[in-house]
Amino acid sequence: MVCALGAAVCFGTATVLQAIAARAAAGGGGGEAALLLRALRQWRYLAGLALDGLGFLLQIAALRSIPIYAVGAWLASSLAVTAVVAARLLRVRLSRVEWGAVAVVCAGLAMLGLASGTEGEEPGPDWLSYAMLGVAVGVLVLGVVGGRLPERGRALVLGLGAGFGFGVVEVAVRLIDDLDPGALFGNPATYALLLGGGAAFLSLTSALQRGSVTAATAGMVIGETIGPAVVGVVWLGDRTREGLAWLAVAGFVVAVAGALGLARFGEVTSGDEAVERAGVSG
Template sequence: MLCALGASVCFGTATVLQAMAARAAGAGGAGGGAAALLLRALRQWRYLAGLGLDGAGFLLQIVALRSIPIYAVGAALAASLAVTAVVASRLLHVRLSRFEWGAVAVVCAGLAMLGLASGAEGDRTGSLALKYAMLGTSVAVLVLGLVGGRLPDRGRALALGLGAGFGFGVVEVAVRLIADLDPGTLLANPATYALLIGGGAAFLLLTTALERGSVTTATAGLVIGETIGPALVGVVWLGDRTREGLTWLAVLGFAVAVAGALALARFGEAPGTETAAPVEAEEEQQA
């Protein structure tokens, strides 16, 4: 559970650092398009530090998925929105409402309940049919990415966000379905390809959703897609269980943590200049 929480802290902090680097890279109205903006951002230590935290978070996520049930890891990863909100309030001077501070507290309470109730990961390795099902799901997510951008504005962000959530959910399940790291076995395991395709497709879908649609809507879809489905797969097919007599607490903690994360969905993309500027302007006037 500590690894899952560590991954959440890494991902949430990385989002803010990368947002700060992107703001600095675009300062002064520098042009050149998205590619030029990315190149300028890559020259800044904050962006590189964010990438490093993303890598560390992914490694911690893998360790967590091999130690505790998927439902606990999924809820902890969704809690990265709470980390982003708190860090953004400090580094980007973004003001959180009382409701949002309450949502942060709710997320923490839900994770505490999950930590108390979750047991060890299930001992089932997953059938071949499940591995191919994950591969099929990852391909479906990739197809959704190819056609999702053509959807109407109202449904596009939600569809792409859900698709990204399913893709990241495939990664969570696939990690559990890869038991042998021998190169020959890895190449013969459908879960390996599900992990690669699902992760890549999820990243593309999420990027498109945040760029072309509502951040709040896309992130809400992401949270739902990456938590509920993988949790069910872990319980039904992989044998994830709770501690004796604490199933009710695990269900309650999962629901509370996810609900709190949904309340913080606007932090799916760290607030940029347009959000922070009013606060900064007010501070300058006061000075």
């Protein structure tokens, strides 16, 4: 749980730091490549990248210790971290409803913490690694098709695709048991992890650039939480503490619902001025 909390804090804080750096770099003209190069000269952007890397390592550690459903809810809660940090550093005003959503996320996570058991010990069926690789390929295809949809539905479809891709990463981490190079190269889950993560990043970046941030982030939260949670319970042996399954389900639903209420913080805004998000964490 400590690792999952650390990952959420890292991802949520990185978003704000990258947003500040992107805003500072936006005044120099040029295209997106020039913007990225200027952002890379900002210490806040580099710090955000470092936090993203640390968050990913903490995410892996959490996935090797606690059920996927708990990790997914914690990662979704990074939006609450972004909202609170943005209120402090970017002076973004949170409405009462949004402060309430932050409190709801915290309450849901507390319920999950009380009810969560240990990581399941079942290796999963042999076909599951290949299924994850197939889903990762599907996310790539969905990204191509979704980018051609009308603007109204484009962001939601691309956001869902990104969520599915990040969900593949969560499951694939659990399916990789042997870190020997030969075993890694021969395990379809390794390729599912790399392809799913890359496809998710591309889909979410496209969604944030070309559609509604709220719709894209909401789709991502749904995609990266529900599917992996089901896989963990059905095929990987994730369980709750004895007699507390109801509390885990309630906590999961409450935490994800609260995160959806904060979906606009998938891209931080300050007043009426949009703040470009130059980096994406999943």
